[in-house]
Amino acid sequence: MSVLLEVLEELWSMFVGDRRLTLLTLAVVIAAAVVAALTTAPPIVAAGLLLAGALAVLADSVLAAARKVGRR
């Protein structure tokens, strides 16, 4: 049973290791989905939004971790 729990924990941490990164990534995907489905913008706009959002989430996450180290 403990092995199963450990496996489930590991799988969870694979995708939700950093809660802020996860929530922001999902927000970016939802924003891109809204643009793709509900606006008349060309498809490249939604795709570009997804890419720019993913890069912004990565930068936010790395800078937050760096600030944490700096405060120690």
Add this chain to the structure above:
Amino acid sequence: MMVLDWATAAPAVGAAFVASTVEVVEAFTIVLAVATLRGWRPALTGAVAALAVLAVVVASLGPALNLVPLRGLQIVIGVLLLLFGLGWLRKAVLRAAGLMALHDETAIFERERTRIGTEASGARSADWLAGMAAFKAVLLEGLEVVFIVLAVGAGRGLMLPAAAGALAAFVVVMAVGLLIHKPLAKVPENTLKFGVGVMLSSFGVFWTSEGLGAPWPGGDWALLGLVAVFLVAALALVSVVRPRAVEARA
């Protein structure tokens, strides 16, 4: 007979090979730690049992994936890849900048030997405990390999080429590992992890865009552009945060 377009298959095969190399090296380190402590019998029993569980997972998941509509599959896999890839790339950037300890197989090998040795010492079922350590390591790393193969292969019907990439990584790592009989510390894991983070994030953006009905111009070739963008952005982030590591050490 289906002829695969190399431009389509190469990123899937390459990503599966490199990512699987990292995972197999990590699993091999634990199996070797078990083998040097308690012998190859519990180490291989645990590893083979885990491979059997993984085979059942793959055999169950494979047919189930065919029932999911392609666009739905691309969105689910794309989002999971984005979460997994960005998390991996974040760690890789922090390691490259010196803000996080580098992955060191020799240190992990020694730490695992001590941990397994302590757990097993005095226990009547020492071999069982050691075998379970090998089982867990192979199962956990193997599940990551299964996910990566599914993620890079399922969205375009490239499961077989991606699985071949993963299998090649397994064969190469096991052959080298069994030959030198040491943790594979010389594999440039931190560099590979950086590259894998870039590739998985790129695949994540690519599949999610396709699933949302917003495909990139240029089709599969756009993947190369996405890889370039993520690589440049990640390297730029390394240079931005590296001074923090220098300050923290001062």
